[in-house]
Amino acid sequence: MASASSVSSAPASSAPSAPPFRQRPWVRWALPLLLLVVLVVAPLVLSEGVNETLARIGVFAVAVLGLNVVMGYTGQVSLGQIFFLGVGAYVTAYGVQNDWNIVGVFALACLIPAVAGLLVALAAARLGGLAIAMVTIALPIVGVPLAKRLSEFTGGSQGLSARFAETPEWTGLYDDQWQLYVVLVIGGLVFVLTRALVRGKYGRAFAIVRGNENVASSMGISPYRYKVLAFTIASLIGGVSGFLYMLVIQYTSPETMSFGHSIELLAAMVIGGAGSIVGSLLGGAYYVLIPELTNQVDPNLTSLLQGAILLVVLFLLPGGLASLPRALTRGRRRTRVGRGPAATPSTPSSTTGSATAEPAPTERQGHA
Amino acid sequence: MNKQFRSRTARGIAVASALALTLTACGRGDEGGGGGSRGGSASPGITDDSVTLGITTPLSGATAGPGTCTVAGVKAYFGAKNAEGGVEFGDGKTRTVEIEALDDAYDPQQAKANYDQLKDDVFAMTAGLGTPTNRAWREAAIADEVPQVLVMTGDPLFSDPEESPWQLGFVPIYQNEGEAMGELLASSTGEHKVAILSQNDDFGEGYVEGFKSAIEGSDNIEIVNELTYEATDTSVDAQITELASSGADVFFNAMSVTPLMISALQKAQQVNWTPSWFLPSNTSSPGAILEPGGAAAYPGIYSVAFSKTPAAPAFADNEDVQTYLAALKEHGDYPDPPAFPHCQWSWMVGATLEQAFAEMTEPTRENFMEALRSIEGFEAPLMLPDTSVSTGEDGQPAVSTVVVQKYNGKGYDTVETFE
Incomplete structure (x- = not known):
């Protein structure tokens, strides 16, 4: 491994005609395949506690991914993502309690939050900048009392429990393994689809809307329509994460969608890396692991420690954890080749095309 | 170019296999740790000392x-x-x-x-x-x-x-507290008219359920009006005014929100309604609620408890x-x-x-x-x-x-x- 890396660095910067490593045809197949194998094997060999933690990370990675679609890629501040997670969770819990078909429940858990998101977006997307943030702030604030008041459907402040992921007999798996597989399949699907979305035509449109709405209009891209679209997709993905939430946590209450969690999701997205698929995963991991970590250090100081970690990450890596490898390679190239920032030509910040998947840190500043 | 190609491949594979090795090494050591223990063998978390x-x-x-x-x-x-x-x-x-x-x-x-x-x-x-x-x-x-x-x-x-x-x-449970208050009231010899205000959730419902079950069958107690409010409401002035007009001499207020309780105590005085109050244990703190609410104006403020308060003389x-x-x-x-x-x-x-x-x-x-x-x-x-x-x-x-x-x-x- 050491020898490999020493060989690679020298010619790396002098191959302008070669496609970047990750876009080589064989790499594009081999890496996902390898990942797939790891994901299939991992639940079988890992311990129960690790599996449960991984499943939780999956749940919140999906929620952060949804937030990324509207915020990271389209540049619209949304503070309401937890509301859609909550709606998805409640729909799932209600469906399961009434013995509906689980596939139908899943469809509803996607559909209802998406419709709710669409309705909100139709009004909110007419506003710009911080105004849209103010509208979305209302969602969790309205959501909590709403969940308490609609006690016929939500169980009021006592919440709803639902265990529906009974492991099928024929699999011979433990509960935690089965749950992790379901999270991996559904979450993985959402990630693959979202990746395709943000890399394709729509992703480019989102990026232009984020960059400059006037430019978008002049190119025949309606900022309003794409904002509504991004918001609706984010809500739908939020609904999916709500379904997974019920699968893994098996309980929801008005506390689930309290406003504070929305802010935590946002912090997780920024820490993971805004406008980045991998960043969404890292954000989910941050959301789940940091409370556990701070609990290990001192359960009485969790909030303080979390705040400190947030600040440290933002100071050292303003582009989020997803920018860590780039920051490292850049540093190494700078010391070895002595050529400075020119060594990273693949991510110019103004490019609106294929660079959406790995934006440079500077790309995020427009909508803070 | 080819060189770079291969070396990167090597690195990728090296990282991947390292990862895979680590994963396998973790292994599933103890089978299904979460399951309950059977029979005489010790459960997790307990040893001889x-x-x-x-x-x-x-x-x-x-x-x-x-x-x-x-x-x-x-x-x-x-x-x-x-x-x-x-x-x-x-x-x-x-x-x-x-x-x-x-x-x-x-x-x-x-x-x-x-x-x-x-x-x-x-x-x-x-x-x-x-x-x-x-x-x-x-x-x-x-x-x-x-x-x-x-x-x-x-x-x-x-x-x-x-x-x-x-x-x-x-x-x-909430019912226990409401019941204790109801029993005390039912044991009284006089005639009493009761006004009830409760939080519209399981908290309020539990209290009222316990209270009603205790006064059931007592001829001297009559519930003259019963209203609810939402935990998120910022004011209960309207409810207090309406309850005051019922002429009740006992007010059962199943409320869990501290600021609302204070304003309720103040509002009732403003409309010259001075019943005896029954309050839940968690919103009856003398220093934090009763004093700012001016509770001394009422003939009696009742609550329930089961533990001694160290601060009490x-x-x-x-x-x-x-x-x-x-x-x-x-x-x-x-x-x-x-x-x-x-x-x-x-x-x-x-x-x-x-x-x-x-x-x-x-x-x-x-x-x-x-x-x-x-x-x-x-x-x-x-x-x-x-x-x-x-x-x-x-x-x-x-x-x-x-x-x-x-x-x-x-x-x-x-x-x-x-x-």
Whole structure:
């Protein structure tokens, strides 16, 4: 491994005609395949506690991914993502309690939050900048009392429990393994689809809307329509994460969608890396692991420690954890080749095309 | 170019295989650690000389105050016991009791995560505060056969042995409190008209249910008006004005929101309505609610309690209280005077657990649950006279008896009759 890396660095910067490593045809197949194998094997060999933690990370990675679609890629501040997670969770819990078909429940858990998101977006997307943030702030604030008041459907402040992921007999798996597989399949699907979305035509449109709405209009891209679209997709993905939430946590209450969690999701997205698929995963991991970590250090100081970690990450890596490898390679190239920032030509910040998947840190500043 | 190509391949594969190796190395060491133990072999979290208890409770966020207390009390209790050598168990062994507490910030999701983290290391979970945070892992605890006992929630679900075989609530359920108030009123000789205001959720409904069941069949009590409000409302002025016009001389106010309670006390005076009040235990604090509300204007303010208040002058010299305050300082990481009754409750949880430990003949979770459910009429330290811990009653939490107290301008005195 050491020898490999020493060989690679020298010619790396002098191959302008070669496609970047990750876009080589064989790499594009081999890496996902390898990942797939790891994901299939991992639940079988890992311990129960690790599996449960991984499943939780999956749940919140999906929620952060949804937030990324509207915020990271389209540049619209949304503070309401937890509301859609909550709606998805409640729909799932209600469906399961009434013995509906689980596939139908899943469809509803996607559909209802998406419709709710669409309705909100139709009004909110007419506003710009911080105004849209103010509208979305209302969602969790309205959501909590709403969940308490609609006690016929939500169980009021006592919440709803639902265990529906009974492991099928024929699999011979433990509960935690089965749950992790379901999270991996559904979450993985959402990630693959979202990746395709943000890399394709729509992703480019989102990026232009984020960059400059006037430019978008002049190119025949309606900022309003794409904002509504991004918001609706984010809500739908939020609904999916709500379904997974019920699968893994098996309980929801008005506390689930309290406003504070929305802010935590946002912090997780920024820490993971805004406008980045991998960043969404890292954000989910941050959301789940940091409370556990701070609990290990001192359960009485969790909030303080979390705040400190947030600040440290933002100071050292303003582009989020997803920018860590780039920051490292850049540093190494700078010391070895002595050529400075020119060594990273693949991510110019103004490019609106294929660079959406790995934006440079500077790309995020427009909508803070 | 080709060189670069291959070297990068090599690096990629190297990283991947390293990852794969690490993953396999982790392995699934112990098979299905979460499952319940069978028969005589010891359950997780207990050895011949120590037992570990787990707590998940809010230690940060809005409910951190009472949450910190739920850890401090039980930690102080067993800290003091450990310093004396440990707790004697029914199987003849003496064990020290360790407490592992984690912060859930009143987030159900985090509470479940904490439970998952603790369940294989602790013998039992206990003392955690909060209805949603305890409900979040109730079903998992049943499936894993992990005791979730003496938790601080007024939710009756935890005290139903059919539904919750591995659970037991500690504090009185809402119905218990309402019932105690209703009984006092029903025992009065005079005629009384009652106005009821309640929070439109399980809290308010529980209180009213208990209150009504106690006054049922009493001819001298008439409910003249009954209104509700939402926990998120910012004012109940309209309800107070309407209730005032009913001419009631007793006001049963099942309200859990501190600022609303203060404004209700003030508003009733403004409209010249001065009934006797019945207040829930958690919104009847003399310093924080009654004084700012101007409660002295009313003929009587009644509430319920089961624990002594260390701050009250009547208990300042009490031996129980002295021991408790000293231990809280020394072993509970709680140097200040306790600001919430949860500290005292948690101390009682410690005493109740010790009772159960003394009855345990086998170091198993099953045996512990049996022992815990067999406590009858135990007067835990800090308990008020006429209250006790009884765990055998179906549908009742460990403490289901409360005494009604009347505000005396500074604190509360226990009363036997309503006058």
